[in-house]
Amino acid sequence: MLDIIIHLLLAILMPPLLLGVIVKTKAAFAGRVGAPLLQPYYDIARLLRKGSVFSDTTTWVFRAGPVVTLAATAVAALLVPLGNHPAPVSFAGDMILFAYLFGLARFFTTVAALDTGSSFEGMGAAREVTFSCLAEPTLFFALITLARMSGSLSLTPMLTHATVGDWLTAGASLLLLVGALFLVLLVENCRIPFDDPTTHLELTMIHEVMVLDHSGPAFGLILYGAALKLFVLGAFFMNVALPVRTGNTLADWGIFVASMLVLAVAVGVVESVMARLRLIRIPQLLVAATILSAFSMLLILR
Structure with a gap:
């Protein structure tokens, strides 16, 4: 029960801090x-206190976009183990649900952008969907590789199975996998070199252009959802890249946070x-x- 409480607290409170660390690093x-490191918290709190402005051309889809996106990402956070601790929700095949929860979130983000009737936001939505179609095979190859290594189709045993010893026996495969997953982490969170979350230049905006018409609490939900997505995919990545297990509960939580x-x-350095x-x-x-993750899978399946 204590692990579940800590899991929920970290998933709720830590995501904006990651954005603050990235900004500080840059x-x-x-x-x-x-x-300040806590500036993302202040921004989200300020937006939640403001009013919202909705265009007459939008429908309920536009209003539902931020809510559904955040809800889908929050459910995904319950499926991913943090460090050496099992996820609150775990069952065989949850890796498929994990992948398509992000697909659901992306779908509602793009249709909310299209609901504005703006060709500018439609351009950003088209680019976002194109990049996700190219990134999705990488994630599934990675899931197949981890499933093969752990002998399970559930994320908790898949991600907590890896140990330092696996890097000695399957180091080449894991190295390729880590490289591929880091690229997926960057593109899914719209970070450089794929997208610049701070730009407002019309020809280069991708994700930011899709949320230009959102304001107030809706935009606050979007910012928090983006931070939560970075946290979830980051936890997935670190379980593979740094499988350090001490056996001590508090030490494992501390290692995960660090x-x-x-x-x-690292994301700030790249940017x-x-x-x-x-x-x-x-x-x-x-x-x-995708090629990196495919070769990683082939090395494990051989």
């Missing part, structure tokens, strides 16, 4: 002080040392991620 690279902060710093790729290069990088 500010440090630029030689600036940067916004690893998530390190991941946020500080490179620029966003040209649009025609992004599909090539996503195909490369």
Whole structure:
């Protein structure tokens, strides 16, 4: 019961902190002080206190978009084990539900953007769906690889099965898998080099353009949902990349929290040392991620 409570508290409270760490890291690279670590919390709280403005052209789909997206991401957070601790919800085949919960969230985000009737937001939605179609095979190849290694179709045994010893016996496969999953982490969270979450240049906006018409509490839900998605996919990634197990409950929780902060710093470093790729290069990088995960699966299945 204690593990479930800690799991829920971390899933609720920690996501905005990751965004704050990323911003702080980028500010440090630029030689600036940067916004406070807790600034994402202040922004979300401020938005939740504001009123909302809805266009006359929108329907209930536009209003449901942020709510359904956040709800789907929250359910996905219940399926992923944090560190060495089992997820609150676990059953055979939950890996398929995990993948398509993000698909459901993306679907409602895109249809809410299309519901505005704006060709500008339609352009961003088309790009978002295109990138997700290229990233989804990578995730499924990764799930197949982990299922083969653990002998289970449930995320909890799949992600808690990996140990440091697995890196000695299947290091090549895991290394390819980690590279592919890191690319999926970046593209699914609309981070550089795939998208720039801070840009407002019309020709380069992808995810941000889809939420331009949202305001107030709805936009606050979108910001929190984006932070929660980074947290969930980050936890999935770190279970594979850093399978450190001590056997001590508190120590394992501490290692998990520290690893998530390190991941946020890594994302900030990537965004500080490179620029966003040209649009025609992004599909090539996503195909490369798919090839990496496919080779990882072949090495395990051989």
